[in-house]
Amino acid sequence: MAIPWSPATRTAAAPGSSSGWYPVAHSAEVSTTPVQVGAGGRAYVVVRLTADGEVTAVSARCPHRLVPLVAAGVVDGHLQCPYHGWRFNAEGRCVEIPSLGPDGTPPPRADLTVPWAVEERDGWVWLAPERTATLRPPRSGGSRPAPDPEPVPDPAPPSGPVFGNLDPSLTRAWHPVALADELVDGGYVQARLLGRTWTVHRRDGELDADPPAWGVQERYGVVWLAPDEPQGPVLAVPEAEDPRFAAAWLPPARSAAPAGPLADTLLDVAHVPFVHAGTTGTSAEEVPAHVVTPEAGGFRSVQEHWSDRGAGRRRATSVYRVPFQLLRRLEEPATGTVRTVLFLLQPEDRDSTRIYTCVLLCAGDAGAVPGDVLAVAVTHQEELLAEDLALHARMDSQGLPLLLRDELHVPADRLGVALRRALADFAAAGATADLPDRASA
Numbered sequence: 001m002a003i004p005w006s007p008a009t010r011t012a013a014a015p016g017s018s019s020g021w022y023p024v025a026h027s028a029e030v031s032t033t034p035v036q037v038g039a040g041g042r043a044y045v046v047v048r049l050t051a052d053g054e055v056t057a058v059s060a061r062c063p064h065r066l067v068p069l070v071a072a073g074v075v076d077g078h079l080q081c082p083y084h085g086w087r088f089n090a091e092g093r094c095v096e097i098p099s100l101g102p103d104g105t106p107p108p109r110a111d112l113t114v115p116w117a118v119e120e121r122d123g124w125v126w127l128a129p130e131r132t133a134t135l136r137p138p139r140s141g142g143s144r145p146a147p148d149p150e151p152v153p154d155p156a157p158p159s160g161p162v163f164g165n166l167d168p169s170l171t172r173a174w175h176p177v178a179l180a181d182e183l184v185d186g187g188y189v190q191a192r193l194l195g196r197t198w199t200v201h202r203r204d205g206e207l208d209a210d211p212p213a214w215g216v217q218e219r220y221g222v223v224w225l226a227p228d229e230p231q232g233p234v235l236a237v238p239e240a241e242d243p244r245f246a247a248a249w250l251p252p253a254r255s256a257a258p259a260g261p262l263a264d265t266l267l268d269v270a271h272v273p274f275v276h277a278g279t280t281g282t283s284a285e286e287v288p289a290h291v292v293t294p295e296a297g298g299f300r301s302v303q304e305h306w307s308d309r310g311a312g313r314r315r316a317t318s319v320y321r322v323p324f325q326l327l328r329r330l331e332e333p334a335t336g337t338v339r340t341v342l343f344l345l346q347p348e349d350r351d352s353t354r355i356y357t358c359v360l361l362c363a364g365d366a367g368a369v370p371g372d373v374l375a376v377a378v379t380h381q382e383e384l385l386a387e388d389l390a391l392h393a394r395m396d397s398q399g400l401p402l403l404l405r406d407e408l409h410v411p412a413d414r415l416g417v418a419l420r421r422a423l424a425d426f427a428a429a430g431a432t433a434d435l436p437d438r439a440s441a
């Protein structure tokens with residue numbers, strides 16, 4: 001007689017225990033493309049690290065920035081995270097962190113957790129998350145109906161606070177709400193900000209907001225709104241007031257990702273060879289540890305290096321201001337050429353962020369920047385942004401984890417660590433501030 005089989009009747013495991021065997025997928029469904037599965041209430045991905053190889057099962061998130069590894073790929077017999085290219089073997093060991101350079105040794109915390117056992121039997125992949133009394137999974141072939149896999153649980157969320165787009169502290173900041181060109185005189189724009197709709201009018205050159213805001217201003221071709229008294233000023237962009245620079249805004253983009261993780265990517269260097277392989281190439285290099293200098297409302301990091309393209313010394317500067325204003329400046333001091341990209345993020349709703357990007361170019365000794373050069377730079381920046389947003393579409397993030405031990409930080413992550421600290425301080429200051437009444441309106 002066929003015995004109905006379900007995970008609920010799989011073994012005589014104690015209540016709350018995850019010991020025993022769990023059927024998680026048809027063997028034929030598991031290839032070199034990872035599949036997310038659940039076993040014993042835990043999330044794993046199952047994958048073959050070679051086309052006809054055995055099935056490997058590892059925990060479902062990368063420990064670095066908690067990227068779901070269902071988005072990972074298989075490269076040279078290893079599972080490779082799509083964000084920074086960390087590689088894991090069949091035992092879950094992290095065997096390579098590209099930003100550490102060829103001699104870098106991944107720390108033990110970089111390893112993924114693996115179930116006690118993985119087996120294929122009768123066309124099914126089975127996992128035993130913990131040591132179990134039976135060394136092999138039960139038979140499920142013959143006349144016995146195939147068991148139902150467990151529902152796939154969400155991978156474990158961070159244990160500490162996560163800075164999302166509706167954090168209450170965000171009322172105390174300047175936020176971009178429109179490009180100035182979107183707001184003609186006598187007209188208005190409706191903007192989502194922090195889960196509310198604001199109408200910003202321009203009347204006789206003056207800006208005002210409905211509902212009333214602590215401030216509305218126009219600067220650098222952007223309309224800014226501060227719901228309550230901001231904790232800090234708008235980021236200074238000297239290039240925007242320098243006549244030697246030509247500047248152009250990209251059309252504003254939108255992402256379902258929260259602004260914190262987006263800012264993290266925009267400050268990050270180590271993702272470039274992996275996320276931007278299609279636009280900038282794939283040569284992964286060791287990322288030197290950045291020196292980060294704290295500044296009021298944020299930080300700055302300056303790196304100098306010699307270009308291998310004959311451009312001499314190059315200087316890269318990153319500047320960040322809370323909550324979501326940042327720029328990256330690349331200079332060649334010998335020629336005076338500068339390329340700056342300014343990013344401003346508008347936290348619209350819990351799952352919506354509007355992204356403003358401005359490219360500012362100076363040709364230095366070569367004189368004025370030709371229009372076609374600026375157009376090419378804008379198109380290139382649009383391609384880069386699209387790649388970053390495609391990554392975030394797969395990241396499934398609720399916000400930026402503020403507890404540093406919820407993620408794993410390596411020397412290339414100094415800017416990311418500084419970002420988390422700055423936002424933690426910002427959130428704490430906002431939480432203790434005596435806000436005016438309209439903060440809760």
Ligand code: FES
Nearest residue numbers: 062064065081084
């Ligand atoms: S390598 Fe996985 S998130 Fe960085």
Ligand SMILES: [Fe+2]
Nearest residue numbers: 265275384388
């Ligand atoms: Fe990027």
